[in-house]
Amino acid sequence: MHSAVTKNISSQVKPDSGAMGKIKVLIAAGGTGGHVYPAIAIADALRDSSTDTEILFVGTKNHMEWDTVSKAGYDITSIWISGFHRRFTLKNLLFPIKLATSIIQSLGIIKKFNPDVVISCGGYVAGPVGWVATKMGIPLVIQEQNSFPGVTNRMLGKNAELIFIAFDDAKDYFPEGKTELAGNPTRKSLSQVNHKEALQAFDFNNDKKTLLILGGSGGARSINNAMHKHIGTLHDDLGLQIIWQCGKRYYDKLRKDVTPQNFEHLRLKDFIHDMPAAYAAADLVISRAGALSCSELALTGKPSILVPSPNVAGDHQTKNAESMVVNGAAKLVTDDQLENSLANVVREIIDDEQQLKEMSKAAKNLARPNAAKEIANEVLKLTKNSKPN
Known part of the structure; x- marks a missing residue:
């Protein structure tokens, strides 16, 4: 100065x-x-x-x-x-x-x-x-x-x-x-919505599992690319309901390819304003590993697949993710592996009720x-x- x-x-x-x-x-x-x-x-x-x-x-x-x-x-x-x-x-x-x-x-x-x-x-x-x-x-x-x-x-x-x-x-x-x-x-409201109300907010059914995708407030290109590649498998083959926050800069292009007519149980969002409902609806979350995201996943007790951003100082997102993984709350997939492995990693977790319960309990144990x-x-x-x- x-x-x-x-x-x-x-x-x-x-x-x-x-x-x-x-x-x-x-x-x-x-x-x-x-x-x-x-x-x-x-x-x-x-x-x-x-x-x-x-x-x-x-x-x-x-x-x-x-x-x-x-x-x-x-x-x-x-x-x-x-x-x-x-x-x-x-x-x-x-x-x-x-x-x-x-x-x-x-x-x-x-x-x-x-x-x-x-x-x-x-x-x-x-x-x-x-x-x-x-x-x-x-x-x-x-x-x-x-x-x-x-x-x-x-x-x-x-x-x-x-x-x-x-x-x-x-x-x-x-x-x-x-x-x-x-x-x-973390916001108190994140844990104040029940699962049934949350599903209704997205016009979803209770007989299907729900996958929530978060790339940070601005979206994440690698996560969006991987989702674009695997959306058919996730939506049609695995029968998932999907809430996908892609970021404003990617939204217009993606919605031309990923339309409600083709994917009835997909909710593509540029930004999710009602995060309490999004977390409450989700059975599994794919997310970057920013500190706030990890804290919110812990507070809401959500099992997660964490994809650390490689473009942050000190590689702190990898450290955040490793802490969640060591404690049994998450799986880690590197940014460069995601596009090839996303659907398989989701498949390994989403239908394993025991694993989901254990990851949820582990996440809650990390909450402050x-x-x-x-x-x-x-x-x-x-x-x-x-x-x-």
């Missing part, structure tokens, strides 16, 4: 707190569901723990948080920032301008909202917000979802008051003594359903301790 900007922000004095007892929380998270949904879960837990809590999110207008946060019932404001591409692109030329602009915007948001604490759940939007908060003397709390922390949270970690991690390995990337193992916050509540309690404790008497 430029020294002139640093000096300007450091000279700002945090205004007096709002009404007595009122707690203001600013949450920065963006880019993917892996950052946004844990942030919403923490916000829900804060609201449940203290009725006198005001929460504001910071995100970007061109990513999923802009709609998702609003639908969850929270206010959100935006800054102009994007990631820095590792390879040279013309977009990188704009990065210094975006960074400076986002710092100024973050300063304006923080001065106007006057938070008692700022929570970073990751994504590049959290960088400027968290950095400005620490320069203004506002306590910063980090929630890191992965075993290998993202660059934003690693950068912010040295100035954070508290760092909540979901995997013990993550503590090696943060200052000693600041981390607390809490698990990944109170993660959001534990984090919320510590955040509230921190704000009370930092408030002037």
